[in-house]
Amino acid sequence: MTLIASMLQRLNAIPPDKVMHFAVGVVFYAVCLPFVGAQIAVAAVGFIAVGKEVYDLVHKDRHTPDIWDAVVTIAGGGVGYFCTVFNR
Numbered sequence: 104m105t106l107i108a109s110m111l112q113r114l115n116a117i118p119p120d121k122v123m124h125f126a127v128g129v130v131f132y133a134v135c136l137p138f139v140g141a142q143i144a145v146a147a148v149g150f151i152a153v154g155k156e157v158y159d160l161v162h163k164d165r166h167t168p169d170i171w172d173a174v175v176t177i178a179g180g181g182v183g184y185f186c187t188v189f190n191r
């Protein structure tokens with residue numbers, strides 16, 4: 104198996120929900136960045152990610168709380184942050 108095929112196989116094993124949370128973290132960071140700066144934008148991603156999971160916890164009848172959703176969302180914001188910081 105080639106390296107690329109092996110990487111694609113591993114990427115396909117990531118649950119779509121986690122991919123969506125990561126993407127939302129990156130996009131939310133990018134939307135906030137022009138208005139508040141890099142550090143506050145990444146903090147906002149963290150606040151929103153944790154807040155969303157707290158909301159899910161309070162509304163368990165309709166939502167499923169998962170700490171890993173918050174972690175992956177924050178990771179997306181972190182990737183955006185590092186892209187911004189190292190692009191200067």
